Amino acid sequence: MSADCERFELEIGLREHGLLDAARSAALDAHLATCASCRSFASVARRAEAALRRQSESDAETIDWGRLSANTARIRRSYRIKLWLAPIFFLQVPLIALLAPVRLPREVLIAGPFATVAIFAAYVWLVGRPFRMLTAAARGRDDLLLGYVRELRRQRLRAWIFAIWNASVAVMSVGCAFAFADIRGYAAACALFFAAWSAYDVAVTLPRRRRALTEVSR
């Protein structure tokens, strides 16, 4: 392998795109005739690229596109249903509380909206996250891997906020003076569930994604 090989290897790529003039192309041919290392480089590149093409072509030939199209429609529907369930899920507590035949204590009037928003936001964030990740894929022009690092950082911050917020709601629900123990219990259980889910994200899911990103970038 000579000192010029690096340059000729680059020129192999340029020629494939028709970016090499005739004189340099002739020089490249002359070099390839004498250099086994560059011939091997060109041959490996050609064979590997052909292998990549064959792989996707042969798989694509046997795909049931009708099934794939139907699955796409099903995924869209299921995300929509899950997100529509959010209001039904979170409005129960304030509705029951407002309809209760007693005057609500002041602390409930203050803490109620706080708890409702915490549970609703956590639900929409956690359940809708896969869907938002899809739309996020269409945004931004960052270098892809760098974009993912930023997205993981943002997700970690949000997970921390939801974990702390919902944990405090759970504590408040248990300790507040609201007479209906069932409603308090329901709110506390919801908040605790979402606090635990967010904490799991902070401690396990997001660090695992970060490790995976490091691994595939190597």
Place this chain on the structure above:
Amino acid sequence: MSGAARIDEAALIRRLQERSPSRDAAFAELFDAYRTRVFAVCRNLTRSRADAEDATQEVFVALMRALPGFRGESALGTFVHRIAVRIAIKHRLRSVRHSELRVETPEHPLVESLEAREEQRRLSDAVEQLSLEHRTVLALFAVEDLSHREIADILGIPEGTVWSRLHLARKRLAALLA
């Protein structure tokens, strides 16, 4: 590829952005035009055919969501590819934790002889060992036949970086298969 070239992009985008019954028909047209290319990107960036199929579905769900906001700053093909690459990478990240499972090397009905199959397996294994950045550029260049400029637009990197990643990918392959 030819399917993608035949469609009238501007009209299709307009129909996809309208809230009308023809939107579903427009989406079906988009699906037919780009399905093979999207699958090719996903197949080359994920670990298995099943992963590639899942990723392909997600790409079209994302497209349906994202197209109303598409302002035509890039070609539709570039936009579709950008989403496909991002979602394929996401699937790849998800499957890393299952990496103890062997990567699926497909059986090619067109590859008849034992030697040819062995060669195909060696090449696939070598490509699998490339870093994601190198593999992505190689797949877009070799399979999708995109120019360096288009690849740079899709990945959000300078054109020079595409050249260098492609060159390094080839060098690494040459070293692996030497």
